[in-house]
Amino acid sequence: RINGERLWASLMELAKIGATPKGGVKRLALTDLDKEGRDLVVGWGRQAGMSITVDQIGNVFMRREGRNPALAPIMTGSHIDTQPTGGKFDGNYGVLAGLEVVRTLNDQGIETEAAVEVAFWTNEEGSRFVPVMMGSGVFCGAFSLETAYAAKDTEGKSVRDELARIGYMGEQVPGQHPIGAYFETHIEQGPVLEDADKVIGVVPAVMGLSWYDCVVTGMEAHAGPTPMGLRKDALQVSTYIMQEVVKIANRYPPYGRGTVGMVQLFPNSRNVIPGEVKFSIDLRNVNDELLNTMHEEMLAFIDKTRSDSGLAMSIERVSYYPPCPFHPDCVDAVREATAKLGYSTMDVVSGAGHDAIYAARLAPAGMIFVPCKDGISHNEIEDARSDHLEAGCNVLLHAMLERAKI
C-alpha cells in the first residue's frame, strides 16, 4: 500500500507553484512557473533514485530500472501544466501518484522485472498553445514536432523558443522511447462516481468527439419597426439548432453528449434583431458509429433548418478525435487491482480527452479515475478527497506491478 499522506503532501507542495488566491493553480505550459514545477518533480524523481530523459518536445520520463533491461518499461504519467483557472489535481495527481508508486517500491525494497517509468507530457491543457495534448500527440505521431514547435501563444511566443528558454528541450526524438504498457490516474472531471458513491472508476474507453463551428446568417434590423413576419432573426433560428444538439445526444444514451458552449451574436444590441449568430457544437460518444450517426443527424437537421427558414447557415467540423477503447489487458489489470484492494467501483467511460489516448496508439493503455468534488474541474475550486486519491494510487501500484512483474 502506498503512503497517502506523503502523496497528499507532495500534491500540496506542487500546488504552491502558481497558487491562486481562490485555492487553485495557474501554471501554464512552458512558463517560468511550469519550469519551477518541472524542476521540483524532477528533483523528487532523482531523490527517489530515478534517471531522467527529456525528449525534443519537453516530455519528461523518470525511470526506475527493472531486472530485465530488455523489457519495455511499464509507464504511468499525466501532465503538470494547468488551466488559467485550474485546480490542484487535474494532471498533477497522475504524475505524483506515479512518483508515490516508485517511492513505495523503494520503501518496500521491491524490484520489478520491467522498469517502471513516470512521465509528464508537455502542454496537455492546450490553454496557452494549441493543439491540446501536445507532448503526447507529438510522441505518438498524431502531428509533427515542427507543427508543435510553431505553435504560438497570444503574445506570439513559440513553443520552440519557450521550451529552450525554460531548459526543457531535450535530445531524445519523440516516440523513440519504448513503452510496455501505460496507465494514467486522473480525477474523473465529472459527477458519475460521486453520484454513484463509488471510489474507483475503471475506464474502459475515452469518448470520441467532434467539434463544430456553426454560423447562421439572417438580416439585422430594428427590433421595433420590423414586423414579426418580415424578420430574418438569426438567433431564433439558432435556438432550434442548439436544442437539437441536446436532443441528438439524448437519442444515443448513455454516452451521447451534446453541448453548445460558446455563442456570439452580431451586432449584439438590445434593440437590433440579430443578423448573425456563431456558436460551437461539441458532440461525443464512445462508439464511433453512433458518433458518426450523431454527426449525420446534425448535418441533416441543419439542412432542414436552412430550407425551412430560408436563412444562410454553415457548419464546419474543426476537430475530431475518434473514440479510444483501452486495451483489455490494462483495463483488466485495473479492475483486478481494485477488486483485490476491496474498493467500491464502477466502469466510467472518460468523457474528456487525456494523454492516455495518444499513448494508447503505441502501447496497451488504461486509466483509473477517482471522484472529484461535485464533478468540478478546470476550476479553482476543483477538489478531491485524500482517501480517494490514496485509493487510486494503490490501484495504480497493483496494476503496474501486475504488468511489470515482481
Add this chain to the structure above:
Amino acid sequence: RINGERLWASLMELAKIGATPKGGVKRLALTDLDKEGRDLVVGWGRQAGMSITVDQIGNVFMRREGRNPALAPIMTGSHIDTQPTGGKFDGNYGVLAGLEVVRTLNDQGIETEAAVEVAFWTNEEGSRFVPVMMGSGVFCGAFSLETAYAAKDTEGKSVRDELARIGYMGEQVPGQHPIGAYFETHIEQGPVLEDADKVIGVVPAVMGLSWYDCVVTGMEAHAGPTPMGLRKDALQVSTYIMQEVVKIANRYPPYGRGTVGMVQLFPNSRNVIPGEVKFSIDLRNVNDELLNTMHEEMLAFIDKTRSDSGLAMSIERVSYYPPCPFHPDCVDAVREATAKLGYSTMDVVSGAGHDAIYAARLAPAGMIFVPCKDGISHNEIEDARSDHLEAGCNVLLHAMLERAKI
C-alpha cells in the same frame, strides 16, 4: 411644393460632417462634429431669416415669425446626432425637411398666422449618453435637467461639460417654450412602406416598449464527462425563453414585437456547459393593455421555466415607455395633406421611439414616415430615395400650413 433638389443637397452637405468611408455618418451627440453640424444648420436657419433660441439642455429652436405673436408656434423637428455607425437620414431628414418648409414659405412669400419653428433636440440616439431622446425628454419633464447633465460617456465626460464646451448650453429653461402643434418627418426605419409599395406613412401612434434583462444560472461543467441527465445547462433552458419571446409577440398581432438582441454566456468556452446566460428581452405593442398582457405572459413563462428546470433565473424590467397615440388633429392633418397631394399612403405605427413621443406630452403631435431602403437604419448603408424625401417634406409643408393657417 417644396424644392426636392435643395432638400437633397442640404442633406448631402450635412452628411459630410462625420462622413464614414462606407457612406454613413458618425456624428455623436455633443462632439466637435455635432457642434460643426449644429453650426451649419443654425447658419442655414439664420440665412432663412429665422431667430435662434437654445435651451439649457442644448435643444435648438429656429423661428419664423407669424402674423399673430399670441399664437403658440407650429413646430417641426428631429435630431442631428447619429449612431456610431449611422446613416445620412435618421433624424437629419426631419430637421432639414423643416428648414426646407421655411425656405419654401420664403420663396413663395407665404405668411402664416402662427409662427413656424424648426427644432433639433439634443442626443436623441442615446449612443454616447444615456438616456435616449434626452433633449426632448428633459423638455417635457420626463426626467430632470440635473439627471441629463450628470450623464457621462465611456470616457467619463459629462453632458454638462460637453454642452458648455461646444457652446450649446443655452439660457432658456427647458419646457418654457410654447408649442402649438408638433410634426416630425422621419424615415420609417422598417420595411412596411417599402413592402407595401407606399410613399407616405401616416403615423397614428408609437408603440410602447418594455426592456428586460434576464439571467439564467445553471452549473458550469465539462462538456465531456457530464452526462446529459446530470446537467444544469443555462443555455438550453434559456433557448426556450428566447423562443417564447417571439411566440408571445406572435400571439398579439399585428403590432406585437418580441426580440432577444443581446446574449452573453459564461464562461463561453467550447467544451464547458454554460453556467450562466444573460440576455435582453424587448417587447413592444401599440396597445398598453396588450403590452401588459405580453409582460405578464413573459413573467409567467419564466416562473414556469424556473420550476420546470430547477435553475435559478431572474428577470428585471430596465426600461418602459408606454404607447403614444398621436393627436387626431395632427394625424388628420397629415392624412389630408397626403390625400390632397395624391401620394400613395398607408397607416404605419412607429415601432421605434422618437422625440415626437415626448413632444406629444405637451402639445398635439403627429409624424410622417417615408420609406427607407430595405427597411435598414442605424447602419451606414441606410438609404432613402430623394423623391420619397421630397414627398414627405411636401406633406409636412401642407400639414403645418393647415395648423399654422395662412
